[in-house]
Amino acid sequence: MSLWEYANPKKFMDTTGPLVPWIVGAAALLMAVGLIWGFFLTPDDFRQGSTVRIVFLHVPSAMMAINIWVMMLVTSLIWLIRRHHVSALAAKAAAPIGLAMTVIALITGGLWGQPMWGTWWVWDPRLTSFLILCLFYIGYIALWQAIEDPDTAADLTAVLCLVGSVFALMSRYAVWFWSQGLHQGASLSLQSGERMAAAYRWPLYTCMVAFGLLFVALVLIATRTEIRARRIKALQTRARLREGAA
Amino acid sequence: MPDLGAYWLEVMASYVISLAILATLVVLIWRRSDRVRRELSETEARARRAERSDG
Numbered sequence: 001m002s003l004w005e006y007a008n009p010k011k012f013m014d015t016t017g018p019l020v021p022w023i024v025g026a027a028a029l030l031m032a033v034g035l036i037w038g039f040f041l042t043p044d045d046f047r048q049g050s051t052v053r054i055v056f057l058h059v060p061s062a063m064m065a066i067n068i069w070v071m072m073l074v075t076s077l078i079w080l081i082r083r084h085h086v087s088a089l090a091a092k093a094a095a096p097i098g099l100a101m102t103v104i105a106l107i108t109g110g111l112w113g114q115p116m117w118g119t120w121w122v123w124d125p126r127l128t129s130f131l132i133l134c135l136f137y138i139g140y141i142a143l144w145q146a147i148e149d150p151d152t153a154a155d156l157t158a159v160l161c162l163v164g165s166v167f168a169l170m171s172r173y174a175v176w177f178w179s180q181g182l183h184q185g186a187s188l189s190l191q192s193g194e195r196m197a198a199a200y201r202w203p204l205y206t207c208m209v210a211f212g213l214l215f216v217a218l219v220l221i222a223t224r225t226e227i228r229a230r231r232i233k234a235l236q237t238r239a240r241l242r243e244g245a246a
Numbered sequence: 247m248p249d250l251g252a253y254w255l256e257v258m259a260s261y262v263i264s265l266a267i268l269a270t271l272v273v274l275i276w277r278r279s280d281r282v283r284r285e286l287s288e289t290e291a292r293a294r295r296a297e298r299s300d301g
Contacts (some may be wrong), residue, residue: 035261039248039261040247040248044251049251049252049253050248050249050250050251050253050254050257051253051256051257053250053257053260053261054256054260057260057261057264058260061264095269096271098273099273100267100268100270100271103267103275104263104267104268106265107260107263107264107267108260108263108264111256111257111259111260111263112256112260114256115252115253115256125249136281140265154291207283215269218271218272220273221276221279222275222278222279224279225275225278225279225283226282226288228285229282231286231289232282232286232289233287234288235289235290235292238293239292239293239296242296242300
C-alpha cells in the first residue's frame with residue numbers, strides 16, 4: 001500500500017472518518033489534563049512566580065504555529081510536484097488553525113513579557129519573525145479567498161507558503177542566528193539536556209501533545225469539509241451543464 | 247484555585263484569551279463542517295432527482 005493512495009479524496013474520507021472522533025476525544029482529554037495539571041497543580045517558580053503557568057499555553061502554541069507552517073510547506077510541495085488536490089486542501093484547512101496558534105503565542109508572550117521583561121513587546125529577532133509569520137498566515141488565507149479558480153489559488157498560495165517558510169524557520173532559530181534580544185533559547189532541548197524541573201516539564205509535554213492532537217483533529221475535519229465543498233461545486237457545475245444542454 | 251499573587255491578571259488573561267480563541271476556532275470549524283455536510287446531502291439528492299427525471 002502506498003501513501004499516495006490517500007491522495008484519492010474518497011480513500012481519504014473513508015480512512016479519516018472513523019479516526020476523527022477518537023482524535024477529538026484524545027485531544028480534549030489531554031488538553032483538560034494538561035491545563036488543569038499546569039494551572040492548579042504546579043508550584044510557583046522561585047523567580048517568575050505564578051507567571052510560569054503561561055508556559056503551558058505559550059510553548060505549545062508557538063511550537064504548533066511553526067509546525068503547522070512546515071506541514072503546509074510539505075503539502076504545498078506535494079501539490080506543486082504531484083498535483084494532488086487533497087494536499088492543497090489540507091494546506092488551506094491548516095492555515096486558520098496556524099493563525100490561531102500564532103495569535104495565542106503572541107498574546108501570551110506579551111502577557112508573560114510585561115511582568116518578566118517590563119515590556120509587552122520588543123523588536124527582538126524571535127518576536128519580530130513571529131509577527132511576520134502571523135502576517136504570512138493572514139496573507140495566505142486572504143490569497144485563498146481572493147482567487148476564484150481553486151487550482152490557481154492552490155498554485156499561488158503554495159508559492160507564498162515557500163516564501164513564508166523562511167520566516168517559519170527564522171522564528172524557530174532566531175535565537176541561534178542572532179545572539180541578541182530578550183527572548184530566551186529553547187525551554188526543552190534534546191542537545192542541552194533538561195532545563196526545566198519535572199514539576200513543569202511533564203504537564204508541558206502533556207499540553208504539547210494535546211495541542212498537536214487538537215491540530216490533527218481540526219485539520220482532518222476542515223480538510224474533509226473542503227473536500228465536500230469541492231464536490232458541491234462539481235455537482236453544481238454538472239447541473240448547470242445539464243440545464244444548458246436541455 | 248491557586249494563589250496567583252501579584253501577577254494574577256496576566257496569568258488569568260492568558261488562559262481566558264487562549265481558551266476563547268481555541269473555542270472560537272473549534273466552533274467555527276465545526277459549524278462550517280456541519281453546514282457543508284448538509285449542503286452536500288441536499289445537492290446530491292437534487293442531482294439524483296435530476297438524473298432520474300432525465301433517464
